[in-house]
Amino acid sequence: MAEKRDPRAWRLDEDPFEKINNNSKTHTRARDDGNWRKPHIRVVTGSAGQPFFRSFSQKQSQPKPVHTGSIWHFSRVEKEHLFKAVLAFTVALGFFATNGIFNALTDPLNFIKSGLLLGLVICPAFLFHEIAHKITARIYGCWAEFRASSGGLRFGIILAALTGWLFMAPGAVMIYGNTSKSQFGKVALAGPVSNIILWIIGIILILLGLETSGAFTVAFGGSDKGMLWWWCISNATLALFNMIPFGPLDGRKIKNWSDFIFYFWLIVCFSLVWFNSTELSSLIG
Numbered sequence: 001m002a003e004k005r006d007p008r009a010w011r012l013d014e015d016p017f018e019k020i021n022n023n024s025k026t027h028t029r030a031r032d033d034g035n036w037r038k039p040h041i042r043v044v045t046g047s048a049g050q051p052f053f054r055s056f057s058q059k060q061s062q063p064k065p066v067h068t069g070s071i072w073h074f075s076r077v078e079k080e081h082l083f084k085a086v087l088a089f090t091v092a093l094g095f096f097a098t099n100g101i102f103n104a105l106t107d108p109l110n111f112i113k114s115g116l117l118l119g120l121v122i123c124p125a126f127l128f129h130e131i132a133h134k135i136t137a138r139i140y141g142c143w144a145e146f147r148a149s150s151g152g153l154r155f156g157i158i159l160a161a162l163t164g165w166l167f168m169a170p171g172a173v174m175i176y177g178n179t180s181k182s183q184f185g186k187v188a189l190a191g192p193v194s195n196i197i198l199w200i201i202g203i204i205l206i207l208l209g210l211e212t213s214g215a216f217t218v219a220f221g222g223s224d225k226g227m228l229w230w231w232c233i234s235n236a237t238l239a240l241f242n243m244i245p246f247g248p249l250d251g252r253k254i255k256n257w258s259d260f261i262f263y264f265w266l267i268v269c270f271s272l273v274w275f276n277s278t279e280l281s282s283l284i285g
Contacts, residue, residue, distance in 0.1 A: 071138040074145075081148040082127070085170040088153035089126065090119035092168055095160035097218050104161075114218050121227045122234040125195055126170060129238060132194035133173040136187045142177030172248065185257025188250040192269060195239035199272055202231040203283075211284050232280055236272035243269050 074082075094115025098104040104111035130146050137144035152169030160166050175187065205211070206228050217224035243266045245251040255262040 093118040099164035132190040188253035
């Protein structure tokens with residue numbers, strides 16, 4: 001006689017007993033009294049039933065453990081997420097450089113070349129930005145690791161493939177621990193400041209006459225642009241974008257910490273973008 005499924009099985013994503021061999025004679029699901037054994041389901045939560053992550057504005061009732069490991073440690077999972085983000089970013093940059101998927105299919109070599117060249121100079125802007133958040137948070141004793149956003153990466157690739165426009169939300173550094181408002185603001189500020197430092201390095205290399213030419217250029221706006229031009233543009237743009245005081249962006253956290261520091265660095269970031277648009281091309285010559 002066929003056994004009927006327990007009517008409470010809808011509570012589970014799938015019936016864990018469906019794949020069990022019912023011919024076993026050593027242990028059956030029937031108890032001695034003829035009733036079926038009842039599955040025991042236990043829901044496990046964190047301590048006191050609290051979520052693992054809290055926003056900074058929430059009051060933390062329990063002390064968090066202080067991270068004491070190396071600030072330079074990257075776990076295997078974190079490395080995988082960083083690699084996935086960089087790979088997706090590079091693909092989107094290829095579509096951006098070729099103005100969409102149709103041109104990329106027409107000239108696949110240009111798609112690959114442009115994606116790799118732009119990836120070499122633009123991905124560091126994103127990588128150092130996130131690593132700056134991570135290291136600063138770990139200096140303050142927090143657990144901090146980067147996690148890629150699969151949805152954001154898919155959206156960025158599809159947008160670049162269909163329109164030729166580049167907008168990526170590759171992910172963010174997840175932080176867990178106790179920090180003061182000023183420490184949390186400094187963790188947020190570390191990202192834009194890292195991009196400003198990279199921008200300054202790019203300007204110095206340009207002044208030293210190290211801008212690339214020939215095969216190491218990518219066309220934009222009707223002319224070929226060297227790698228240092230792209231380096232300066234990407235770092236200044238990323239710094240200014242993240243200073244917007246909205247949503248999960250760094251600017252909101254910095255402004256919650258200090259209005260003066262927020263507006264000071266906002267003006268600095270805006271000045272870099274203004275310099276890029278008015279003086280950078282003439283500086284390269």
